[in-house]
Amino acid sequence: MSALLELIREAPPEDREAAAKLLRPYLVFEKKKQQPERLLSVKEFQSRMPVKKRTDWIRNDMFIQNPELKQFAFGLNAGKGHPLKISPRALTWIAKHQDDIDWRG
Secondary structure, three states, X not given: OHHHHHHHHHOOHHXXXXXXXXXXXHHOOOOOOOOXXXXXXXXXXXXXXXXXXXXXHHHHHHHHHOHHHHHHEEOOOOOOOXXXXXXXXXXXXXXXXXXXXXXXX
16 A cells, blocks of 8 residues: 555656546545434324333333333433433333333233
């Protein structure tokens, strides 16, 4: 690689421009923007759950029974007037641990 760079440095300007045009497609890197994760409301989360449960059961019982789920809930103990937002990754966790969850109640 260093030999190629030496050849390009020693080449006349018009040859360097031609080499730059040839190498440009290989040197351009596109940065992909990461899309922020869209959080679900309790109603949206309820509609996507494998077992239909009341919204108050989801908020109070599900996250208390399974402390591992707390990492996916935002605003769980924020108080009255603050909506609970849940990550869609919680649905993946629930699908994997569906047999471990106590669905009674």
